Amino acid sequence: MNFPLVRCIKEDGNMVDPSLKEKISEELVKKFYFHMKRIRAFDRSAKNLQRQGRLGTYAMYEGQEAAQVGSALALDTMDWMLPTYRDHGALLTHGAEMMRVLLYWNGRMEGSFHPGKRIFPPAVPIATQLPHAVGTAWAEVRKGTNNACLVYFGDGATSEGDFHEGLNFASVLKSPVVFFNQNNGYAISVPVYKQMNSESIVQKSVAYGIPGIRVDGNDIVAVYFETQKALERAKKGEGPTLIEAVTQRFGAHTTADDPSKYRDQEEVERQREHVDPIRRLERFMHKHGFENETWIKETEKAIETEIQEAIMEMENFPKAEIEDIFDHVFEIMPRSIVEQKNEYMEWIRGEKV
Amino acid sequence: MNFPLVRCIKEDGNMVDPSLKEKISEELVKKFYFHMKRIRAFDRSAKNLQRQGRLGTYAMYEGQEAAQVGSALALDTMDWMLPTYRDHGALLTHGAEMMRVLLYWNGRMEGSFHPGKRIFPPAVPIATQLPHAVGTAWAEVRKGTNNACLVYFGDGATSEGDFHEGLNFASVLKSPVVFFNQNNGYAISVPVYKQMNSESIVQKSVAYGIPGIRVDGNDIVAVYFETQKALERAKKGEGPTLIEAVTQRFGAHTTADDPSKYRDQEEVERQREHVDPIRRLERFMHKHGFENETWIKETEKAIETEIQEAIMEMENFPKAEIEDIFDHVFEIMPRSIVEQKNEYMEWIRGEKV
Amino acid sequence: MSLISANKKNKTNDFALGQKNITMVQAITDALDVMLERDERVMLLGEDIGKNGGVFRATDGLQKKYGEDRVVDTPLSEAGIIGTGVGLAVNGMRPVLEIQFLGFIYPAFEQIATHVTRMRMRTRGELTVPMVIRAPYGAGVRAPEIHSDSTEAYFTHMPGIKVICPSSPYDAKGLLISAMEDPDPVLFMESMRLYRSGKEEVPEGYYKEEIGKGKKVKEGKDVTVITWGAMVKTAKEAADSMENRDIECDVIDVRTLYPLDQDIIADSVQKTGRVVIVHEAHETGGVGNDILSVINKQAFMYLKAPIEKVTGFDVPVPMFSLEDHYLPSAARIQTAIHKVYSF
Amino acid sequence: MSLISANKKNKTNDFALGQKNITMVQAITDALDVMLERDERVMLLGEDIGKNGGVFRATDGLQKKYGEDRVVDTPLSEAGIIGTGVGLAVNGMRPVLEIQFLGFIYPAFEQIATHVTRMRMRTRGELTVPMVIRAPYGAGVRAPEIHSDSTEAYFTHMPGIKVICPSSPYDAKGLLISAMEDPDPVLFMESMRLYRSGKEEVPEGYYKEEIGKGKKVKEGKDVTVITWGAMVKTAKEAADSMENRDIECDVIDVRTLYPLDQDIIADSVQKTGRVVIVHEAHETGGVGNDILSVINKQAFMYLKAPIEKVTGFDVPVPMFSLEDHYLPSAARIQTAIHKVYSF
Ligand SMILES: Cc1ncc(C[n+]2csc(CCOP(=O)(O)OP(=O)(O)O)c2C)c(N)n1
Ligand SMILES: Cc1ncc(C[n+]2csc(CCOP(=O)(O)OP(=O)(O)O)c2C)c(N)n1
């Protein structure tokens, strides 16, 4: 099986193929940098909020910024994004409101959707979103548009039946979907080599007769261009692509997880030097004349302000309304729910008196 | 992807590699021939019985005899077999009682198992038996035996999640299973090219990092030797193999199906000349000195007698007992079932008076 | 027979042009045909529904008429079908998904329990899943194992999906059209036994029957018999024969299993005070117990006898040699009617 | 506290050597440990149960003690876990399968509905599936979506599997050991809320609690309160507080949801004539309605008031900001007790 790891920027910041530089505008580099910095800052803030009891259990993505930003930036506004619980970095990049993402992790239903954006609520049951992407993308074909779908999932997700059924459907229907796998090495505590016997995830594309790309997931340039190519193929009617972005999850699975039970966290920190996607981009910027201290400072400040504002918004958001429990199950509430609601609301009011 | 179709006997009965002949004893050829003739005669009788209203809906396998017999003969008595509803040819070859197979198709619970034989009841929900095979085989490893498992499934079954989850588990656990796919071209009315976008089923083995073999499923010699090799690998602790046996279903999906709705049955009959596995073996026998008219006549007669006896046994089998509905759900019947049973049995007795 | 509700919301060809005498499976094909014609967003997906027209011929001729893009033979994968349907529905289509037999819906259980039914809730209605899942169900046709399950209760317990089970060609067509226009997911159960068991005059063209409304199929003052689907005929037969013994039954076909028509149940039980519930699903956890709960709440004071249930047993549906013993029979229902009457 | 049933069937080290004061999750680990030690056929399979010791640490230390062959980290695939478990069980092993949260059991629904529960039936006991499926369940711990489901009713409706839901460390250990020795499949539901909510004296070593038997957790003559799992504590609290108003409640922890202990229910209802049923699952289709059915059959004539239910609503379990409103509270239960009492 020949699925070489596609890489544009080496760990030391040098380019694999210097001629690519033409395609990398300053604007693009700034976008890469801004979004990675932004979502990392967000991630860290959210983790801290959780520690302070201001958010519920939270899933960090630190280490996966290049994979999430690079792929998300390749999308057009009208392309759909189907995330998991760990892809809010991509979400934020595709235009989701930061305040809503925070609401989600604060147990608020108002946070699981993004009005006006083509973003699905995060899939919590593993791999279930893959078939949704197939249908969503297919509907675009039926409508005669030129929009595609990008669906995220982890290495662990490849073991579920829905992964397989989704890819098979997409391949048969030639549905314009990009299956974007973030192989971050672990499914909670289970390392990839216990998850599967195959040497790569990308080779699973062979089972469906579709193109597969294995990309260095910490190299945002490679991720971006490869995703773009896959999206173009999709939009040209050439069907789905499976992308495996090889990356790393630096932290715990979620704030409820203790990774020291199953791996050496110090080792992870040592590896960070080589694999951190932001440092890699910084080295690239440094070596290729994109460094701009003033802009970076400004950017960092702007990000900090945005995050603080989003947190304030989240915390000032109107309290959850009890009625919400009942009001959105059906468009028209059936009698059993009406009665349950009325009874409970009356009781609550009585209680409160 | 390079998965050439393995073939030992060409359609005209000549050998692909004449040196293989040493390995093909007369005894083996007779076994091949006897079992294929036997299960075909059985299949036709069963189909007729259904027409006469003496059996319920019945699933024919005519055309798939080489695949079923060749693979089944490669098993040792202590190896497990996990069939679908279409694999009773294999079942009969692995020692199942013919009378019980008939009972099964007559809606009798007594027909779905084979006391003393290592045979699972036929899996009716598609692909669900694949994970069972993984566990069954793994238990053999844990017991320290040298037994393996062979599990049958169709081309349609490859689309289900359980196919994927089963192969993935087996590959990770190095479970001694042979996944034996009979690609008979159709899942009821759906042709393989609508079922999947891949050119073959065997290439799906790549997804699991396990060996895959594509064999001419109408060539019993190839099926037998390839299955044997896969079983040997399994028993040596080298893990599972995916075998795709390319074959054909000559008849309808079941007696309830009308294939003229979706394919040209006359075309199928024309193809039969080339692909019929029994005729192929006959040509081989003819060309390689294994022909023996007397023996064939005797064999045919013996088969006919066996089938007639089995039918008689089936028809004389004691009537289904109503209590059976209740008695085998749990080892010890819980009160709710006890009460339902008592009430019903009393009522029935009252009724009958 | 109910009146035609001449809903003219979307298009013009709403008026019933005439009647035709058809079976239930034909009525279902007809409903699909009417809606494929009226609404471009409608798509049918399923195993063998295209060229083959479905294993019961419920989609016969529709692929030819509407094309392979709209009547689609899918791979053999129920989670794939329902999951793809979710995406289609969220993105503006109106998928109707055939599950070949209700007993093969289980691979899609996760998709239904966690997405089909929760999408509206999770997005406060921003994304919705207007989807119909059609599934033949039930015993009594000598089908192989698993094919005969009647496991509606898994779905009535699942918040966010309606469950419908018609008992006549007229209702089947009208309710299926309603289901296809419903803004929320619907599981539409079709009795295999009833598919071809009788014909009825059914209006041509478009009409709707209201979801969530039961129907009296027989009027009587002594005992209330509540049931649905294939059991309506059996219960009616039992009730008819009780007239010989001067017992008059109210027979209610609830038609929708979630949400239940509480009024029709309460009204009848308040009148009779005696109840027999009939269904072919297993007793424990069956929808019969939901009906019991409605009665407990709405008509407790009127009850004159313990409620009787005639149901499938707490055992897997047996293979066909014994399935007739599993299924409630008219004779068993008669015994139950007599029992509550003479309590 | 119940007596220890000193079952000495298989091995010799049966006698409780002492007591230890442990939480429910520790009691579960203990039961697994005892059985891994006693019976070589026992194997644990699940996601993250090995090195990580399970996301709730229910299998902490067991892989180290018994090896990777017997405490196995599986791929992320519930149908794979249960399906492989079927094969293991049929072929002589005693698999205990952890489903990380009950809300993630749905991918394995088909395996459970069509094989786990039907193998004995289909083979008249020639092949059987002695398997325990362990699954944390329930709301109230601020878990993410889907993690809080309490969907036991899907399984009580499924013939061929027992469903157990303990409410204390003592019961958890004794019932889990019974489940692991049961010749038939058992779904063992573990309340996340109760995992670490309190300690109790639990015997060391091997002992069993009988499956299918309820337990009185409070004795009273006026109102019967029936519940299980995490709700036992809440119901008890409500019942205790009713003493101030001179209402004495019988509080029953049914412990096994299928098969239900009909006697303990009937005896109590025949005494009190007034009933409140409490569970956190959705009302429609909930096990509460099975209890209603038992009462209808066994104690109809004794009922003095309609039965009240305090349950989760017919809506998906909301995200955690609202989950406390979804969950039955002691205050709501008090209202219900008062209502049936003063009917
Ligand atoms: C069907 C299902 N089973 C189990 C879980 C519990 N669970 C949540 S995340 C996770 C691991 C997922 O790993 P992977 O797919 O690699 O994604 P990652 O978390 O690494 O982003 C598990 C087992 C779940 N959410 N859904
Ligand atoms: C889960 C499930 N879905 C649908 C069916 C109905 N069904 C029975 S056989 C069949 C086609 C199977 O095709 P294939 O796997 O190729 O096996 P073959 O019948 O050709 O031997 C279908 C769809 C089923 N039995 N189980």
Ligand SMILES: [Mg+2]
């Ligand atoms: Mg991962």
Ligand SMILES: [Mg+2]
């Ligand atoms: Mg086939």
